[in-house]
Amino acid sequence: MARRIPLGVVVAVALALAVGLGLAVSPYASSSPDGLERVAETHGFIDQGQVHRVQDGSPIPDYAFPGIDDPRLATGLAGFVGTLGVFLVAFGVAYTLRRLRARPAAPRAG
Amino acid sequence: MHIPDGFLSNDVAAVAAVPAVAAVAYGLRRASSALDERRVPLLGVTAAFIFAVQMLNFPVAGGTSGHLLGAALAAILLGPWLACVVMAVVLTAQCFVFADGGVTALGANDLNMGVIGALVVGFGVVWALKVLPPGRATYLATAGVGAWMAVMLGATACAIELGVSGTVPFATVLPAMLGVHALIGIGEAVITVAAVSAVLAARPDLLTVAPREGRRFAPAPAGGV
Numbered sequence: 001m002a003r004r005i006p007l008g009v010v011v012a013v014a015l016a017l018a019v020g021l022g023l024a025v026s027p028y029a030s031s032s033p034d035g036l037e038r039v040a041e042t043h044g045f046i047d048q049g050q051v052h053r054v055q056d057g058s059p060i061p062d063y064a065f066p067g068i069d070d071p072r073l074a075t076g077l078a079g080f081v082g083t084l085g086v087f088l089v090a091f092g093v094a095y096t097l098r099r100l101r102a103r104p105a106a107p108r109a110g
Numbered sequence: 111m112h113i114p115d116g117f118l119s120n121d122v123a124a125v126a127a128v129p130a131v132a133a134v135a136y137g138l139r140r141a142s143s144a145l146d147e148r149r150v151p152l153l154g155v156t157a158a159f160i161f162a163v164q165m166l167n168f169p170v171a172g173g174t175s176g177h178l179l180g181a182a183l184a185a186i187l188l189g190p191w192l193a194c195v196v197m198a199v200v201l202t203a204q205c206f207v208f209a210d211g212g213v214t215a216l217g218a219n220d221l222n223m224g225v226i227g228a229l230v231v232g233f234g235v236v237w238a239l240k241v242l243p244p245g246r247a248t249y250l251a252t253a254g255v256g257a258w259m260a261v262m263l264g265a266t267a268c269a270i271e272l273g274v275s276g277t278v279p280f281a282t283v284l285p286a287m288l289g290v291h292a293l294i295g296i297g298e299a300v301i302t303v304a305a306v307s308a309v310l311a312a313r314p315d316l317l318t319v320a321p322r323e324g325r326r327f328a329p330a331p332a333g334g335v
Contacts (some may be wrong), residue, residue: 005312010316034167082207087155091153093199
């Protein structure tokens with residue numbers, strides 16, 4: 001019978017792996033167009049793509065941390081910040097949803 | 111497979127957003143019963159892992175790349191409805207923080223890359239595991255096939271949206287999308303199976319879509335030997 005690895009350890013290791021991938025591996029990811037972009041190039045509708053004006057103010061456009069000249073460093077930093085940020089947001093959403101559960105809502109079946 | 115703004119007509123973008131919003135809203139409601147204590151950190155780390163690995167484009171044929179979508183992995187870890195919530199968090203962050211995927215196309219992107227995969231794998235794999243023989247190999251193979259299907263169905267939905275929008279003829283874009291995503295889907299399957307194997311080895315009880323236990327169906331040992 002194997003000992004159970006504590007949940008906190010599993011989460012910490014998985015988060016460290018995710019942050020490490022976002023920081024150190026993302027700069028070496030393929031920069032080729034993805035499947036949809038390739039299809040759009042081949043079939044001549046790639047130029048219809050636009051950046052919404054809401055996205056003009058994106059904090060980290062195109063996964064490049066602003067103000068960093070080295071593109072690999074800029075991508076790695078974007079991956080680091082993004083991965084941690086997504087963890088915090090998703091954790092916060094889940095934490096809030098669980099808190100709401102404790103407060104009994106209007107009775108409903110199930 | 112992030113659709114930028116301008117690829118879809120407003121009508122198509124709006125219609126595609128309806129099932130996406132509905133699934134995420136239902137996921138948020140279901141969270142009250144599905145989110146036990148341990149799934150709170152698990153949901154956070156699943157979203158973070160999917161975000162990070164989505165950045166890791168791997169090359170497929172002919173100067174084209176692909177990346178994990180992650181809905182299949184999220185569905186196996188957390189079930190279909192929490193997976194919808196996870197994918198909505200990831201795709202919304204990508205849209206507004208990283209300008210990846212259009213704002214008006216966010217609903218369509220969530221449908222294609224999140225909801226479809228989450229529901230197909232969250233329900234389809236569960237069903238398949240009931241009818242297939244039990245065991246680890248069957249489980250992992252089913253997860254892999256589910257991940258590949260999630261990508262192919264997402265690519266199909268994307269092709270339908272582009273076709274109905276009048277951006278490109280459906281008969282042209284469907285085979286093109288399916289052709290390239292058949293390869294990208296293999297990457298999705300490999301990453302999904304690797305991640306699920308790791309959790310299966312470390313803490314199998316954390317898998318919401320779990321392998322069927324072979325033991326349950328084995329004959330009881332006779333005579334206490």
